[in-house]
Amino acid sequence: MLDVTPTPLQRLLRERRRGYSLPAPFYLSPEIFEADMEVIFGRHWIYVGVEPDVPEAGDVMVVDIGKTSVAIVRDDDNEIRAFHNVCRHRGARLVHDEKSTVGNLVCRYHSWTYDLTGNLIHAEHMGPDFKKGCHGLKPVHVRSLEGLLFICLAEEAPADFEEMAARLGPYIAPHNVRETKVAFQKDIIEPGNWKLTMENNRECYHCGANHPELTVPLFAYGFGFAPEEMDEHDRVNAERYGCLLKTRHTEWEAEGLPSKEIDELDTMVTAFRTERLPLDGDGESHTIDTKAACKKLLGNLTNAKLGGLSVWTQPNSWHHFLGDHIVTFSVLPLDAERSLLRTKWLVHKDAVEGVDYDLANLISVWEATNDQDSELVGICQQGARSPAYEPGPYSPNTEMLVEKFCNWYVGRMTAHLGR
């Protein structure tokens, strides 16, 4: 047999060339995928949804992170809890639908029954020696950041979630996630490794050639550029954009809306970035006409011209908070070559479809953009399969955040696996 000993993951991590895309095994190898699931998705805070997914006591949402199924429950005291979705008797999956409302959590196999805090309260025929107290549901860490729900599968979760919450919270709070509802959710399966989905999200170098809808509200000069390649006309426009950004930040912050960039994408364990960006045209929303898609603004906002507050978290989310709605994305790896992209569009909970907003208009920009990105992820996955693939150079002007994603990934893997 040929020598098929896999290159050790540690060596691949150690040898990764800065400023270049990752070696192919990071996109292809089932073994590295397992390591990703164990280290990245098993020991970090993973964004999975929003409080409005489980608005009332007894509401349950199931999220699968790799092979781990988690039930997120709002208990009778209105507290959000998360449990492993596995019965402690014969191991049956407990909750089957993505969303449901229950009184207790009852296993359909032999009717073992757990209350909403996870205690086993009923199990027939088990005899006098059986201890109910030892057979409650296994808990999972869950935290809400102003309504954004993060879970961590590890026994001990990274402590710097608090720091992220403290710094990001004031940016997000004015959009009042808790007072929204999910107007629409769409799951698509992208034909590529989850890291290609993330890398694609972390640059807009590809936007001009691929996203005709998204580039209506988004300013081209916000994507980065090579100054030395610019002609006079470009230079003037880029300068104008720079001024606009500064002006708007000052205005918005005066209105009580924190707007300036924070970038901790490769400097924290629970890593994130945020910035409020002005939009083109009417400057109100991620819509084809750049106007608010929903008449009812979020929270106590009265001005729709707030641009878009963008938030990115490692390893698996990004979010756009507009004045009138929120679009929030989570990436859930399925296997080495397929990833689920889950997108939720949130509007004010009192907004009425057909009256306050037209659903097709609300979702049109990002529904189209997601499909375009999915194809791009697919052609990168195809390319990575070729033995001729080799890591290529990132643009220092337009792909800095891709590089930060890779740096964070390599750093976190190395921290857990050793060198």
Next chain:
Amino acid sequence: MLDVTPTPLQRLLRERRRGYSLPAPFYLSPEIFEADMEVIFGRHWIYVGVEPDVPEAGDVMVVDIGKTSVAIVRDDDNEIRAFHNVCRHRGARLVHDEKSTVGNLVCRYHSWTYDLTGNLIHAEHMGPDFKKGCHGLKPVHVRSLEGLLFICLAEEAPADFEEMAARLGPYIAPHNVRETKVAFQKDIIEPGNWKLTMENNRECYHCGANHPELTVPLFAYGFGFAPEEMDEHDRVNAERYGCLLKTRHTEWEAEGLPSKEIDELDTMVTAFRTERLPLDGDGESHTIDTKAACKKLLGNLTNAKLGGLSVWTQPNSWHHFLGDHIVTFSVLPLDAERSLLRTKWLVHKDAVEGVDYDLANLISVWEATNDQDSELVGICQQGARSPAYEPGPYSPNTEMLVEKFCNWYVGRMTAHLGR
């Protein structure tokens, strides 16, 4: 790379905790599945069908056990034989349909021809040095237990088949399998490891909550219960059921129908259990109205109120012999996470559909029950995939036969693999 050395199977077997469900790798690992196929399905007697599947000389039935395809043939002397379904020339599969009738077994590739005893009788162009006598079909052990067909793929088959046949034979004989016909066969693919299918069959703790049809003829008290959990009303009913069981056994044995329990489910290599159980309502059959589904009773039986003779064999079958029909089940593993459940409904060979029996009525209880069980197997398979799964406790009152199945499995694996 993380340490992915699989826990050795021997250690998993050695460490299995009595009274608890098996560790997850037994339901998931492709390597353990291969070991199961080699040890359990490769070296034990496997139930595959009935003599009425090949009623006439020249009739052939193909059964696949894992990757091994076997042709079961009734030869010209009316003897049942089994052969590996592989041509000895270029290795083509020889017989393609599940059921067929042939004069000889002819390979469609180059027309090599074998008679029904497996001898190569024709092979063109092979030249003068070719020895036909060395290229006959490879035989497989096959035995009939009162019409139930068992095969063994090993060179040497377990010798205690004779003991099972001697002890089970008198129970089954009155139902005269050889004089039946297959009224209906249904194959379903259950989304779980074959052991989950077997475990599910070995208890009725789940019946009350899941099998509304089956629990019409079956007595709830026959499924086991925890005496200390019973109230006065329950206790009276359970006692009544105990008396009924004793009375019926005495009556039936007086009529020449052996009825009392034999349980060798974890005490023999060729392991089995049997008992004739009274039925509820009219007490005649596994039907929705508890009456015989077929007017023509089996064999020489004249009384339909015989309850149901149940037979279980390790590793892969169960059977219910009623006065009017037989339902017989075989489990054929497909891969670590999928299993074929094959069910055949047998009636007297002279019974006429539409006259003596209504097919929909005949099959309705078990067709529904199988579909319900398949879902239950599926949710256990889903649960076992979670890293949070851990073996849970069996009820000492209602899951004793599941424990015996696991004990037999662990014992047989250990006997072949060593400790």
Next chain:
Amino acid sequence: MLDVTPTPLQRLLRERRRGYSLPAPFYLSPEIFEADMEVIFGRHWIYVGVEPDVPEAGDVMVVDIGKTSVAIVRDDDNEIRAFHNVCRHRGARLVHDEKSTVGNLVCRYHSWTYDLTGNLIHAEHMGPDFKKGCHGLKPVHVRSLEGLLFICLAEEAPADFEEMAARLGPYIAPHNVRETKVAFQKDIIEPGNWKLTMENNRECYHCGANHPELTVPLFAYGFGFAPEEMDEHDRVNAERYGCLLKTRHTEWEAEGLPSKEIDELDTMVTAFRTERLPLDGDGESHTIDTKAACKKLLGNLTNAKLGGLSVWTQPNSWHHFLGDHIVTFSVLPLDAERSLLRTKWLVHKDAVEGVDYDLANLISVWEATNDQDSELVGICQQGARSPAYEPGPYSPNTEMLVEKFCNWYVGRMTAHLGR
């Protein structure tokens, strides 16, 4: 765990029994499939199509050999070039359709642009330190044998392509491939290992029982036979066929058409065989009525009664050059158990469908034959999966070329892997 150490490939190669089909792992093992792709398809000349697939400057054809995607391009100087179909930036697949026409090769992800000689001529935002010259497309060896295109993925390609070209060229040249067009192409996925597809092609022992269409133009006696099994009638006919073959060869060679057998199927690295064979009936073509399917003959040919020039190359092609059309086949492995068979029917480039030829008539014999062969490959793959499979003997009279295929395969694998 059972001992699952795979038998080393070298040992399997060393122990292969001459005159017998290969051991099962050669048809089943994903590891051996990977070795096949690396050694056989990675280091030998692979037939992939014809010059008329890319008739004009800017025409591109994509061919996938295992995981390696190759773009075959006709550049602006009319030269045929081949490149790895992977962008040097982020590794995206560059060309997506099997056939297209382009000015330059532009990656749709970030618009990196390569000219038709593979040079990177445009890459935005990459900054002043970026070297375009180091990021051109990676070239692949490509050669044309009188219009038949072969590529080699290795850095250094086998040198004896020249010898094959020199010896085969004169046989093929009169059919003038370059002046044809692809009238029809059909891809089918055969459910078997690529070696089973090749073995099936290398004998006609199976033709009589399986190919009612193909055996109309093909002479049965051309397939080989066991002389000692023949009766007087057979002997007379076989002798007659031998005379016909000799006569025709003399006639055709006098007309300037080399016709006599050359067989280097297991004696060269770039191995091949050819022979011009008389046809039955009207003797013109591989058609149901044995007449030319296209009125316009190939090249400068004026006589349609030329039989069929057959060409076989290792590891993956065969071709039939008739007076009026060409049928050309390439086998492209997909995985251990599936192979793509690509068939192209070529006619004179000026022939007009519906006027000079009827497409259904042109393709009918080989379309039917391919489907029949695909089923035969499938039943061999099924048989090889059985643990009961063992290598069987080849007929010394009818399966000599199968044996040569296996010898070449074993020889080439051994040459690269050592003993």
